[in-house]
Amino acid sequence: MTRFLSLPASIPARELAELVRRPRALAVKMLFPLAVAVPLLHSSAPGFYAAMAVTMLLATMAPLGAGAVLSRERSAGLLLRYRLLPAPPGRVGMERVLAGAGVDLLQVVPVLALVMVGRPGAAAWWPALWLGAAATLVAGNLLGALASTVTRSPGEVMLVVLLPVLPALYLAGVFTPFTDPVMGTVTRLLPFTYLHQALLGALGGATTMAPGPAAVGAGLYLSAVLLLARPVGRRLLEAS
Numbered sequence: 001m002t003r004f005l006s007l008p009a010s011i012p013a014r015e016l017a018e019l020v021r022r023p024r025a026l027a028v029k030m031l032f033p034l035a036v037a038v039p040l041l042h043s044s045a046p047g048f049y050a051a052m053a054v055t056m057l058l059a060t061m062a063p064l065g066a067g068a069v070l071s072r073e074r075s076a077g078l079l080l081r082y083r084l085l086p087a088p089p090g091r092v093g094m095e096r097v098l099a100g101a102g103v104d105l106l107q108v109v110p111v112l113a114l115v116m117v118g119r120p121g122a123a124a125w126w127p128a129l130w131l132g133a134a135a136t137l138v139a140g141n142l143l144g145a146l147a148s149t150v151t152r153s154p155g156e157v158m159l160v161v162l163l164p165v166l167p168a169l170y171l172a173g174v175f176t177p178f179t180d181p182v183m184g185t186v187t188r189l190l191p192f193t194y195l196h197q198a199l200l201g202a203l204g205g206a207t208t209m210a211p212g213p214a215a216v217g218a219g220l221y222l223s224a225v226l227l228l229a230r231p232v233g234r235r236l237l238e239a240s
Helices: 011-019 021-042 046-075 078-082 088-119 120-148 154-171 181-187 189-204 211-238
Strands: none
Touching: 011 088, 021 046, 021 088, 046 078, 046 088, 046 120, 046 154, 046 189, 046 211, 078 088, 078 211, 088 120, 088 189, 088 211, 120 154, 120 189, 120 211, 189 211
């Protein structure tokens, strides 16, 4: 009897199938965030350090991973084959970028769940936590996609990604909270701010905004980066 292979029906399905069919890579992806977060979440260190570490984890893993993977896909000709699909390049590229963000979100679900379980009394911060995480991961994948169009070298892509990410983390108050009103306004223009504030609140640290405004701000940033997904996706494929 002949057995026919069923091909993924969409790009997100393909990404998920690629992840599942490699158990070792799947295990590494799921355990890496936990290896960074668990020692801090279950230590006597102040919540500020745990919030800083988890914010940095999400802010760097998404663009670094997306940039490296997409640059390899470009070199292998996969992105060029995506252009042959009977769909607008912008939509195809958007699906590819958002598929990567979806995989990253699955990767950090255990960490966010541990944050929630650790302090169930901080439930007011949970909407901002999830919205901020989603906004950070989508923004990171968009940045990684843009960086992959600059160079085909995965190493150079990582350097291009870190150049804007590290200053953005500083301006978001992740390393040092700002008390100056001008800098306080600047921090609200960065998606990392809302994730960091939500983590601080969920972990019992001192925050500079309430749960409601943090959730609204994170939701607005998520909407903004989702609107950018299509033009960035078009640029991703057109650069191939």
